[in-house]
Amino acid sequence: MSKLFGGGSKAESAASSAKTETYCDCLIRATPQKEGAQFRLAGSIEKDVDGVIRVRTFIRADLFSSEQDVIDATLRKAHQIIDQHGPSLFADDADRRQV
Template sequence: MAGILDSIRNLFGGNATSNPPQAASEPDSYKDCLIYTEPMAEGGQWRVAGRIVKGEGAEVKEHKFIRADIFSNKEEVEAATLRKARQIIDEQGAALFR
């Protein structure tokens, strides 16, 4: 059903999947990385999205991620984004920035 509604929105100029991420809040620090929560507004809900940044200046490395998880309010999606980012860091370690 959601696919049909998205198609109808697209006909009238709205594209639910191309909404830019919301402005990043203060980053959360975890294992020498900074996590920026950047949830995406989508159809009245919020999609998990963020960035993991490591290093400074010319040495900065960044990994962006978007997940299928959707939440009804911004506080829930920000908490879920932090959990997902920490999981990514734990699972991939240094390989995350190769």
């Protein structure tokens, strides 16, 4: 009953807070997608560009059996995307798009 009203356990809260990270002025969100007993690598990269939050989402084919493993891999993949694309990641005028 407490979960219905926002009273989740401390373990759930700790896992939720581990899903975001700041890197190179970007906010990375790990948003794994549950597929059966596994989790698909998925996330987003957000950045404030001239007062507008721009979001770049990504989904990859990688599947993991552990939620913590997919979160760790998502954060690493986001770092790689930011490093490879550099400033061009947010250079267009699109508020949201896939990368």
